Amino acid sequence: MSVDDVLELLQKRMSDGSFIRATISQPRAKSSEVKRIKLKPLELKGLFHIQFEYQKERILTHENIPLDAIVSPLQQALEQYKQFHIELTNETMQIQISKKMKVSIKRIFLDTEKTADYAHNRVKKYALKEGVPYPFLIRLGVQTPDGKVKNQKHDKFRQINRFVELIDDTLSHLPKDRTIRILDFGSGKSYLTFALYHYLRIEKGLDIRVTGLDLKKEVIEECQTIANDLHYEQLEFLVGDINDYTGDTAVDMVVTLHACDTATDMALAKAVKWGASVILSVPCCQHELFTQVHAPALDIMLQHGLVKERLAALATDSIRAELLTLAGYEAQLVEFIDMEHTPKNILIRAYRNDKKPSQAQIDRYVEFRTMLHATPYLEKELHALLPFIQHEI
Known part of the structure; x- marks a missing residue:
């Protein structure tokens, strides 16, 4: 599997609703401010997005990217980071990308298929719920x-x-x-x-x-x-x-x-x-x-x-x-x-x-x-x- 194959796979899984979450880590550049990126699906105003959570040394920031604009930030992540942990509804994948951009992948298929809980992201699940009197x-x-x-x-x-x-x-x-x-x-x-x-x-x-x-x-x-x-x-x-x-x-x-x-x-x-x-x-x-x-x-x-x-x-x-x-x-x-x-x-x-x-x-x-x-x-x-x-x- 090549880096392009990984990009195509991620894009497909994010589009078909089987993507649950991902963690991107091990930046190639030691000077990189962002040490880790966490991804999760999100629905905003009826449109599906992927939320990128950028973890710097002591600061967390977020960016919500529509699915139709996801290719470029994913490609940048594949070029700039070495390790990807991806959770899908039917498998988990551990991907390592070497210095020469060689891909090694470990896949674990699940006996029971999970559900991608997009509904969780449509309505914010507050700890204190609307409609419940406190x-x-x-x-x-x-x-x-x-x-x-x-x-x-x-x-x-x-x-x-x-x-x-x-x-x-x-x-x-x-x-x-x-x-x-x-x-x-x-x-x-x-x-x-x-x-x-x-x-x-x-x-x-x-x-x-x-x-x-x-x-x-x-x-x-x-x-x-x-x-x-x-x-x-x-x-x-x-x-x-x-x-x-x-x-x-x-x-x-x-x-x-x-x-x-x-x-x-x-x-x-x-x-x-x-x-x-x-x-x-x-x-x-x-x-x-x-x-x-x-x-x-x-x-x-x-x-x-x-x-x-x-x-x-x-x-x-x-x-x-x-x-x-x-x-x-x-x-x-x-x-x-x-x-x-x-x-x-x-x-x-x-x-x-x-x-x-x-x-x-x-x-x-x-x-x-x-x-x-x-x-x-x-x-x-x-x-x-x-x-x-x-x-x-």
């Missing part, structure tokens, strides 16, 4: 008493479900033999705090204790009233500042959503110092680096205020993720759906692994930070935990 969503004004999502609340419903998906991904990283301690800094109106509690406590039956913290006294009082009325006994809301909170010495999960500017860094630093197993953070209003950035090589970009603002925000989140990595976490920047329809849709997801950084990782971080002429707040906060970093630039 008491907390009704009280928060997202649903009507019969479970219908209110017209003006569909964006919030999607955001809540996206957040629940992310929470579900964290389950394997949380303790199973004791109460799970969770803190939500800057909880605000607490749509997502209630969703987190409902999913982990009600849906999954986990032993959890959750605290939502915010500076707005009236909002906190209202949230606590709702929690009491719903008999969410292990959910509390407190008035307080992220930096001043001293109510715990160890926490399993820290959530911070839309904490402004360095308030996000305060929460991240608290999480690391507590040894939190899971950190989920959506930053907001990032001004710190905007006033610090001085990189003549980037002046073509930095001369434009709008571009400088966005670059500073992206650099801030990249620095945060890198510092978490240096502090013993597996950190990624992932897409998140934002209620206000702003570009602020990056979520920092970090799982503690206690892995020691290499000197190359340390040098890479210092070089990047020095290039920007930045003195990140989070680096200063983690100074005692990162003694191997030269903190003066």
Whole structure:
């Protein structure tokens, strides 16, 4: 079988409905940003697509490609990657493509034919289902008493479900033999705090204790009233500042959503110092680096205020993720759906692994930070935990 044969086979199987999923890995170029590509079928607006999920070192992005345009991206993948694992309804295939483009293939035919579940992709299967009344969503004004999502609340419903998906991904990283301690800094109106509690406590039956913290006294009082009325006994809301909170010495999960500017860094630093197993953070209003950035090589970009603002925000989140990595976490920047329809849709997801950084990782971080002429707040906060970093630039 040749590479062209593989291309023809994949195109045919994607078209006849027998394609279930594929994983493409082992890039030929060591410099390749995309380390792995996952493919799955998807139906959008009545048309079949293949979703490409590009997995970079710490970022996931998606592209939905119609079947009639699939040949070119598949051909590029066959040219640029060595290994393909393909699941079909009646077989699995493991394909290796050598440096000289020689194809070797291992095929395992199944005794029982699977079903390609395109229906799964026609209607989004939310963890919280439309039409099912959830008491907390009704009280928060997202649903009507019969479970219908209110017209003006569909964006919030999607955001809540996206957040629940992310929470579900964290389950394997949380303790199973004791109460799970969770803190939500800057909880605000607490749509997502209630969703987190409902999913982990009600849906999954986990032993959890959750605290939502915010500076707005009236909002906190209202949230606590709702929690009491719903008999969410292990959910509390407190008035307080992220930096001043001293109510715990160890926490399993820290959530911070839309904490402004360095308030996000305060929460991240608290999480690391507590040894939190899971950190989920959506930053907001990032001004710190905007006033610090001085990189003549980037002046073509930095001369434009709008571009400088966005670059500073992206650099801030990249620095945060890198510092978490240096502090013993597996950190990624992932897409998140934002209620206000702003570009602020990056979520920092970090799982503690206690892995020691290499000197190359340390040098890479210092070089990047020095290039920007930045003195990140989070680096200063983690100074005692990162003694191997030269903190003066």
